[in-house]
Amino acid sequence: MIDDILEYNRSFVAAKAYEPYITDKYPAKKLAVLTCMDCRLTELLPKALGLRNGDAKIIKNAGGLILSRSDSAMRSLLVAIYELGVEEVMVVHHSSCGACHMRFEEFLPLMKARGISDEAIASMGDVDLGEWLEGFHDTEASVRRTVAAITSHPLIPADVTVRGFIIDSTTGKLTEIS
Numbered sequence: 001m002i003d004d005i006l007e008y009n010r011s012f013v014a015a016k017a018y019e020p021y022i023t024d025k026y027p028a029k030k031l032a033v034l035t036c037m038d039c040r041l042t043e044l045l046p047k048a049l050g051l052r053n054g055d056a057k058i059i060k061n062a063g064g065l066i067l068s069r070s071d072s073a074m075r076s077l078l079v080a081i082y083e084l085g086v087e088e089v090m091v092v093h094h095s096s097c098g099a100c101h102m103r104f105e106e107f108l109p110l111m112k113a114r115g116i117s118d119e120a121i122a123s124m125g126d127v128d129l130g131e132w133l134e135g136f137h138d139t140e141a142s143v144r145r146t147v148a149a150i151t152s153h154p155l156i157p158a159d160v161t162v163r164g165f166i167i168d169s170t171t172g173k174l175t176e177i178s
Contacts, residue, residue: 023054030087031056032080034073034146036064036094040169045092048172057086063099063135064092065142066149078155091146091164092174093139100142102135139166143177 012018035045037060045051046058057080061073068074080086107129111121121129136142143164150162164177 021053026084027054027056027080027086029055030085031090032077032086032088033058033090033092034064034066034077034150035060035092035167036097036099037062038094038097038169041094041167044169044172045167048167048174049090057084062102063097063142064094064146065099065136066146067132069149069153074150074153077150081157081160086160088161089150089163091143091150091162092167093143093146093165094167094169095139096169097139099135100137100139102133104130104133107133140177147177 029051031051033045033049033051033056035041035058041060046055049056051058057076059073059076059080064073066074077086077089108121112118136145143166147162147164150156156162165174166177167174
């Protein structure tokens with residue numbers, strides 16, 4: 001599959017198909033969106049929000065979560081705010097999210113079946129795998145926790161607006177979670 005992608009890329013560049021997407025690194029709408037990596041949202045989310053290339057910083061991870069004060073999503077938000085001029089943050093979780101029912105107990109046998117040894121698992125001792133690989137079980141509550149994690153972060157300025165939403169994975173309908 002990667003070789004097919006590379007072949008397509010050569011054609012894309014040769015045809016200068018990139019030209020409609022040229023923009024700079026600053027989000028035109030001064031917006032960051034923290035969302036899930038779910039492939040159903042790849043095109044649906046920007047279309048449903050009316051976003052075009054260059055409008056917003058879109059930060060994706062499994063579940064659209066902030067797991068700690070120093071995780072990569074929080075780091076990305078801080079860079080977006082201080083380096084790129086972001087003034088508003090949308091937390092957008094979605095319906096039928098796989099992370100909603102993710103359980104560490106289910107990961108462990110899958111890891112072992114793929115050849116991950118007990119020693120390799122033990123080498124992650126600095127990380128609570130049970131917490132790190134556990135999903136959430138209530139989407140609205142997860143949106144609220146993520147918004148709270150951002151707004152209560154000591155390095156997030158008080159003038160940054162943070163709001164939470166759930167997007168329907170099929171229709172794109174947004175519901176604000178207060």
